[in-house]
Amino acid sequence: xxxxxxxxxxxxxxxxxxxxxxxxxxxxxxxxxxxxxxxxxxxxxxxxxxxxxxxxxxxxxxxxxxxxxxxxxxxxxxxxxxxxxxxxxxxxxxxxxxxxxxxxxxxxxxxxxxxxxxxxxxxxxxxxxxxxxxxxxxxxxxxxxxxxxxxxxxxxxxxxxxxxxxxxxxxxxxxxxxxxxxxxxxxxxxxxxxxxxxxxxxxxxxxxxxxxxxxxxxxxxxxxxxxxxxxxxxxxxxxxxxxxxxxxxxxxxxxxxxxxxxxxxxxxxxxxxxxxxxx
Amino acid sequence: xxxxxxxxxxxxxxxxxxxxxxxxxxxxxxxxxxxxxxxxxxxxxxxxxxxxxxxxxxxxxxxxxxxxxxxxxxxxxxxxxxxxxxxxxxxxxxxxxxxxxxxxxxxxxxxxxxxxxxxxxxxxxxxxxxxxxxxxxxxxxxxxxxxxxxxxxxxxxxxxxxxxxxxxxxxxxxxxxxxxxxxxxxxxxxxxxxxxxxxxxxxxxxxxxxxxxxxxxxxxxxxxxxxxxxxxxxxxxxxxxxxxxxxxxxxxxxxxxxxxxxxxxxxxxxxxxxxxxxxxxxxxxxxxxxxxxxxxxxxxxxxxxxxxxxxxxxxxxxxxxxxxxxxxxxxxxxxxxxxxxxxxxxxxxxxxxxxxxxxxxxxxxxxxxxxxxxxxxxxxxxx
Numbered sequence: 001x002x003x004x005x006x007x008x009x010x011x012x013x014x015x016x017x018x019x020x021x022x023x024x025x026x027x028x029x030x031x032x033x034x035x036x037x038x039x040x041x042x043x044x045x046x047x048x049x050x051x052x053x054x055x056x057x058x059x060x061x062x063x064x065x066x067x068x069x070x071x072x073x074x075x076x077x078x079x080x081x082x083x084x085x086x087x088x089x090x091x092x093x094x095x096x097x098x099x100x101x102x103x104x105x106x107x108x109x110x111x112x113x114x115x116x117x118x119x120x121x122x123x124x125x126x127x128x129x130x131x132x133x134x135x136x137x138x139x140x141x142x143x144x145x146x147x148x149x150x151x152x153x154x155x156x157x158x159x160x161x162x163x164x165x166x167x168x169x170x171x172x173x174x175x176x177x178x179x180x181x182x183x184x185x186x187x188x189x190x191x192x193x194x195x196x197x198x199x200x201x202x203x204x205x206x207x208x209x210x211x212x213x214x215x216x217x218x219x220x221x222x223x224x225x226x227x228x229x230x231x232x233x234x235x236x237x238x239x240x241x242x243x244x245x246x247x248x249x250x251x252x253x254x255x256x257x258x259x260x261x262x263x264x265x266x267x268x269x270x271x272x273x274x275x276x277x278x279x
Numbered sequence: 280x281x282x283x284x285x286x287x288x289x290x291x292x293x294x295x296x297x298x299x300x301x302x303x304x305x306x307x308x309x310x311x312x313x314x315x316x317x318x319x320x321x322x323x324x325x326x327x328x329x330x331x332x333x334x335x336x337x338x339x340x341x342x343x344x345x346x347x348x349x350x351x352x353x354x355x356x357x358x359x360x361x362x363x364x365x366x367x368x369x370x371x372x373x374x375x376x377x378x379x380x381x382x383x384x385x386x387x388x389x390x391x392x393x394x395x396x397x398x399x400x401x402x403x404x405x406x407x408x409x410x411x412x413x414x415x416x417x418x419x420x421x422x423x424x425x426x427x428x429x430x431x432x433x434x435x436x437x438x439x440x441x442x443x444x445x446x447x448x449x450x451x452x453x454x455x456x457x458x459x460x461x462x463x464x465x466x467x468x469x470x471x472x473x474x475x476x477x478x479x480x481x482x483x484x485x486x487x488x489x490x491x492x493x494x495x496x497x498x499x500x501x502x503x504x505x506x507x508x509x510x511x512x513x514x515x516x517x518x519x520x521x522x523x524x525x526x527x528x529x530x531x532x533x534x535x536x537x538x539x540x541x542x543x544x545x546x547x548x549x550x551x552x553x554x555x556x557x558x559x560x561x562x563x564x565x566x567x568x569x570x571x572x573x574x575x576x577x578x579x580x581x582x583x584x585x586x587x588x589x590x591x592x593x594x595x596x597x598x599x600x601x602x603x604x605x606x607x608x609x610x611x612x613x614x615x616x617x618x619x620x621x622x623x624x625x626x627x628x629x630x631x632x633x634x635x636x637x638x639x640x641x642x643x644x645x646x647x648x649x650x651x652x653x654x655x656x657x658x659x660x661x662x
Contacts, residue, residue, distance in 0.1 A: 013507075015520070048502045050353070062509035062520045067502035069356060070511035070521070071349065072375050078346040082353025082361070083502060085337050086311060090503045108349075111342040264337060271332035275284050 492517025
């Protein structure tokens with residue numbers, strides 16, 4: 001299966017990506033397309049991509065040589081749900097940033113996990129609204145300087161992975177852009193999951209976040225990810241105090257539940273049965 | 280009404296307006312509905328929740344109105360004939376996605392059963408306050424198609440038409456009904472399915488065709504068919520690829536999107552007229568209030584006044600042609616509406632110097648404007 005060599009070009013339209021140099025989105029696009037390749041897909045014809053507004057929403061659209069729907073801000077998940085319900089045999093994949101998925105679109109994320117619609121959501125968490133100039137996000141660590149919190153941020157960040165686990169996701173994981181191999185494996189598992197799957201990718205935005213937060217360069221940011229990451233297992237062993245400021249990485253849940261499509265098919269069966277009894 | 284695994288039998292039925300709307304959608308081929316409960320539109324969701332699974336079609340209640348219309352848009356791109364139904368507050372929430380559907384040329388039907396606003400207003404009471412929101416609700420330039428039914432029969436007929444127009448023009452279409460028409464129960468005549476015209480969207484023949492340009496109404500591929508279609512609400516070139524640097528690309532796109540409706544407006548217009556060629560007084564009305572006008576015509580006749588009547592079944596694009604004829608013949612025109620002057624200004628614009636136009640407005644409590652009130656206005660203006 002792996003005899004052919006992987007080339008990103010095979011999966012791209014040939015348009016130039018708009019990302020800043022050092023952006024984590026390059027790593028993520030590469031990890032995803034490698035994952036797709038390793039799963040045996042020679043092209044993206046079995047995929048539909050939905051994304052919203054923000055830099056990471058440009059990972060699939062329009063750059064992937066595939067069907068892609070670029071929606072309004074925060075609304076990629078409802079659109080993905082509609083596609084999946086009509087075409088359950090397709091892999092429907094959402095790319096979005098933390099602002100898109102956990103800010104303006106958070107309610108859709110929770111409900112998608114709750115109803116277990118069989119889509120995959122990749123949330124690129126760069127901890128900031130990058131495209132609009134680096135404003136504070138719901139994921140920004142406490143006491144960080146951003147363009148809209150000049151005296152440092154004064155709100156607690158949200159833990160999106162644990163939220164989707166609670167809401168009912170069948171697969172949820174978190175990795176950072178330095179964990180390239182683990183990320184790729186997690187992406188493969190997410191794509192293969194029957195049911196709602198979610199991977200948070202903690203990523204660097206050197207231009208809009210790193211600069212203000214005091215990082216000299218991309219390497220320093222990646223080093224910060226490496227030093228601060230601890231595994232899910234390790235996190236369970238240490239105190240809440242020690243956990244503060246850490247990035248907990250790994251797999252948070254893997255389970256099987258009937259999907260939304262399974263449930264709707266069951267409803268159709270019931271409806272037909274009842275009406276045939278009636279007359 | 281007995282509900283079975285098929286469309287309604289041809290013949291006479293006694294239906295509620297919202298039920299007739301739902302049954303019309305099924306005849307039009309609607310195979311995807313997503314909605315959120317709201318008075319006075321909830322019966323559409325409830326009725327379809329019962330009916331669609333019987334027919335192997337999908338009906339789902341979403342977490343809010345944005346998710347409802349978004350899911351319907353996703354389904355439409357996956358090949359479905361999709362619909363959502365709501366009322367004023369939900370219609371407000373949907374505006375962003377309505378603009379998106381317009382920009383991405385997504386066929387879609389949005390039923391708005393109007394209630395008294397603004398805001399939560401009088402949630403159970405009828406109104407006609409969303410006429411201008413349906414015209415200008417989303418940001419930017421656009422031309423919507425908006426239909427106005429005045430009976431359960433038309434809830435059925437115009438819902439089918441709404442789907443056909445959405446498919447034909449590749450655009451969102453709003454069925455702008457009101458609480459009175461939606462909750463009224465009346466006779467509805469269902470034709471044989473083979474007698475109902477159902478329009479299907481034009482599909483592309485090859486990958487090389489532009490899906491967002493070239494022709495005025497380009498063919499629409501579905502996702503998952505190998506077309507590698509890029510859909511975006513950003514300004515895009517004829518192949519759907521985001522292209523925001525060139526003013527000319529935006530101009531061309533915006534003018535085509537508005538033009539495809541405006542240039543074909545004569546085919547979209549739908550009005551009922553009465554005596555407009557020979558009248559003393561004109562009335563322009565639509566929706567529930569237009570039902571009062573039939574009686575006004577009789578009452579006025581007794582007083583030797585000939586009323587010419589234009590009933591707008593299409594609100595947008597505005598059927599100027601017929602209002603113009605009325606303005607040329609009538610001394611003056613009365614525009615009764617359950618809002619504080621919305622279509623009035625449009626009639627005034629079209630009538631220009633030909634006829635004076637008088638508003639007759641009532642809001643609150645869902646109280647209709649009675650035939651007597653309209654007649655009194657005519658007599659008052661006449662003196």
